[in-house]
Amino acid sequence: MVSVWTALEAPRRRAILRLVLDVERSAGDIRARMPEVTFGAVSQHLAVLRGARLVQVRKDGRHRYYRARPEALAPLARWLAGVWDGALPELQALAEAEERGQRRSRTPRRRR
Amino acid sequence: MVSVWTALEAPRRRAILRLVLDVERSAGDIRARMPEVTFGAVSQHLAVLRGARLVQVRKDGRHRYYRARPEALAPLARWLAGVWDGALPELQALAEAEERGQRRSRTPRRRR
DNA sequence: CCAATATTTTAGTACTTGCTAAACTAATGC
DNA sequence: GCATTAGTTTAGCAAGTACTAAAATATTGG
Numbered sequence: 343m344v345s346v347w348t349a350l351e352a353p354r355r356r357a358i359l360r361l362v363l364d365v366e367r368s369a370g371d372i373r374a375r376m377p378e379v380t381f382g383a384v385s386q387h388l389a390v391l392r393g394a395r396l397v398q399v400r401k402d403g404r405h406r407y408y409r410a411r412p413e414a415l416a417p418l419a420r421w422l423a424g425v426w427d428g429a430l431p432e433l434q435a436l437a438e439a440e441e442r443g444q445r446r447s448r449t450p451r452r453r454r
Numbered sequence: 455m456v457s458v459w460t461a462l463e464a465p466r467r468r469a470i471l472r473l474v475l476d477v478e479r480s481a482g483d484i485r486a487r488m489p490e491v492t493f494g495a496v497s498q499h500l501a502v503l504r505g506a507r508l509v510q511v512r513k514d515g516r517h518r519y520y521r522a523r524p525e526a527l528a529p530l531a532r533w534l535a536g537v538w539d540g541a542l543p544e545l546q547a548l549a550e551a552e553e554r555g556q557r558r559s560r561t562p563r564r565r566r
Numbered sequence: 567c568c569a570a571t572a573t574t575t576t577a578g579t580a581c582t583t584g585c586t587a588a589a590c591t592a593a594t595g596c
Numbered sequence: 597g598c599a600t601t602a603g604t605t606t607a608g609c610a611a612g613t614a615c616t617a618a619a620a621t622a623t624t625g626g
Contacts, residue, residue, distance in 0.1 A: 345465075347459075347462060347468075348463055356533070359537070360537065369573060370572065379614090379615075380615075382573090382575085382616070382618090385574055389575095404573080405573090405623095406574095415534060425475060426524065428475040480602075481603060481604090494585080494605080496603095498584080498604085501605095517602065517603090
């Protein structure tokens with residue numbers, strides 16, 4: 343069992359999670375999209391993500407398909423919400439800045 | 455410069471952040487509330503939090519008063535939002551579960 | 567059963583972290 | 597200036613992490 347925080351602290355694991363967010367992918371597929379690390383490394387990261395219940399696996403023949411379990415992000419969201427409303431005044435200011443300044447930069451989701 | 459993720463991965467640092475969320479506190483005050491670690495350790499954690507711009511300091515005589523900068527949590531919130539809407543179907547389900555099941559357990563904020 | 571494919575596990579290494587104890591740096595009150 | 601108080605910084609250590617290369621474990625098609 344590994345904490346959601348720990349699992350997500352590593353940028354590589356956040357990248358992996360994004361890759362399996364809306365699509366099921368095999369470890370090999372994931373690895374193919376991050377050629378800068380070995381297969382083993384990806385597998386290890388997946389194990390950590392699994393440990394935090396952030397991904398689930400579906401076995402199919404000689405493939406294992408990974409997919410995100412976004413519900414597992416709930417503790418993080420709750421923590422954030424908790425901090426958030428313990429700090430309302432500052433938050434207000436942030437919201438206003440957000441309003442004026444940088445648009446949410448909603449990157450269009452990649453296909454395939 | 456340290457990332458918000460890195461800063462918050464450590465439970466102790468999350469605890470410290472909560473302590474200075476709505477109140478300004480000196481390092482000594484903070485340390486007094488977590489007797490299981492030394493002063494030095496607290497100071498180091500504060501340095502990391504400062505490095506992630508999660509807290510700010512106000513110097514006053516021989517005291518340094520720390521206070522959270524919740525705006526610094528924005529990247530985290532944005533990341534979460536991004537993942538969130540890349541996973542709408544699953545999220546829907548979560549929202550419903552949340553609805554039925556466990557109430558948000560909004561811990562009443564501690565005084566002093 | 568055998569070879570091939572897909573993936574995990576292990577051993578090993580370099581680097582980082584959280585902590586303590588102790589040394590150091592300020593600022594204040596006398 | 598000196599002792600005191602508040603805090604930071606440093607050296608050192610044990611434990612943990614991210615990675616690679618290589619060995620081990622399935623699963624399938626012939």
